[in-house]
Amino acid sequence: MSVIRVDADRSTHWELVSPAHAGADAAALGAVDVAVLDGFAALQAEGEPDLIVELIDLYLEDAPRKVASMLEAVALADEGALGRAAHSLKGSSASLGAGQVAALCGELERTGDDGSFEWAGALLARMGQELERARRVFAAERQKRL
Amino acid sequence: MLTPIARPTSQRILVADDDPVVRLLVTSILKSGGYTPVVVEDGREAYRVLRSDSDFKAAIFDMMMPHLEGVDIIRHMRTERRLMRIPVMLITSERDLKLMAESFAAGATIFLPKPFTTGQLQLMLRMLLDKSDGADARPRRVENSPCQTRAELRRA
Numbered sequence: 211m212s213v214i215r216v217d218a219d220r221s222t223h224w225e226l227v228s229p230a231h232a233g234a235d236a237a238a239l240g241a242v243d244v245a246v247l248d249g250f251a252a253l254q255a256e257g258e259p260d261l262i263v264e265l266i267d268l269y270l271e272d273a274p275r276k277v278a279s280m281l282e283a284v285a286l287a288d289e290g291a292l293g294r295a296a297h298s299l300k301g302s303s304a305s306l307g308a309g310q311v312a313a314l315c316g317e318l319e320r321t322g323d324d325g326s327f328e329w330a331g332a333l334l335a336r337m338g339q340e341l342e343r344a345r346r347v348f349a350a351e352r353q354k355r356l
Numbered sequence: 357m358l359t360p361i362a363r364p365t366s367q368r369i370l371v372a373d374d375d376p377v378v379r380l381l382v383t384s385i386l387k388s389g390g391y392t393p394v395v396v397e398d399g400r401e402a403y404r405v406l407r408s409d410s411d412f413k414a415a416i417f418d419m420m421m422p423h424l425e426g427v428d429i430i431r432h433m434r435t436e437r438r439l440m441r442i443p444v445m446l447i448t449s450e451r452d453l454k455l456m457a458e459s460f461a462a463g464a465t466i467f468l469p470k471p472f473t474t475g476q477l478q479l480m481l482r483m484l485l486d487k488s489d490g491a492d493a494r495p496r497r498v499e500n501s502p503c504q505t506r507a508e509l510r511r512a
Binding site: 253268272298302305 | 375376378380384385387388418448449450470471472473474
C-alpha cells in the first residue's frame, strides 16, 4: 500500500488505516528505533497529554507536508527548496528514531546541493515506502499509549 | 558612564525552531528542568521578540530556519548591548564544520547536533548557563557526546 497519495494539486495525504491494521507488522520492524521514543517517557508531565503520542501526531501531520514541498521543489528544479525541506524532515525523523527516512532525506539534501535532480524522483519514491514503514511503527506505538 | 548589566535571574529561555517535533521536544526538556520556554516558529519571530524583550537566561535556535537563520539572529544579538549577555545554543542536523566555525565566529556559544538525547540537551544547557552565570566560561570536554564547543572545533 502506498502511504502518501499525491493529488494533482500536489497536496499529499496519508492513507487511512483502520485500527485492525494499525499494528507494526514484520515488514515495518526496524523502521523506527522505538528505544528513542521510550527515552522521552521521563519527560511526561503529570496531567498533560501523552508526550510521545503528541510527538508522533506532530510528525505524522508534518512529514507529508515536507514531502509535498520536496515534490514541488523537484518539479520546479528548485534545489534550495528541496534542500530545506529535506533538511527539516531529516531533523525530525532522526529525533524520533526514524533512521531510514532521515538517511533518505540526507541523500535528497545532497541531490539538491549539486543541482542534479536525476535521482530525486527515485529517492522520493523510496521515501514514500520508508515513511509508510515508519508510520506503521508509529501507529502501533501510539496505539499502545492510548 | 556605562551602567553595569544585572545578572540574569529569569528562568525564561527563548526557543526558535521551525520544526514542530523538535520544538515540542526542546520545550518538554526545558519544562522538566524548571525553565520557562518562550517558543517561536522561525527566526523572524525570534527577532521580533528580542526587539522588545531581553529577559532571557539563554536562547536555543535552530541553525536553519525560514526568513532569518539562527546565525543571523546571533549576529544581531551580538550588536545589541542588552542582548549580548544571552548565551546561545545552536541546534542543527548540519555536519558542516565550516558552517559551525562561522556560527561560533558570529557569537554562538554552544553547538548541539541533532538528533540529541534528553541528557545531551540538559548537559549542554547546564554548560550554557554556567557561561551565562560566569561560573566557568572555559570550554569543557563532554565524554561520549557529539556536542561541540568552539575549542573542540578549532582542534578538528
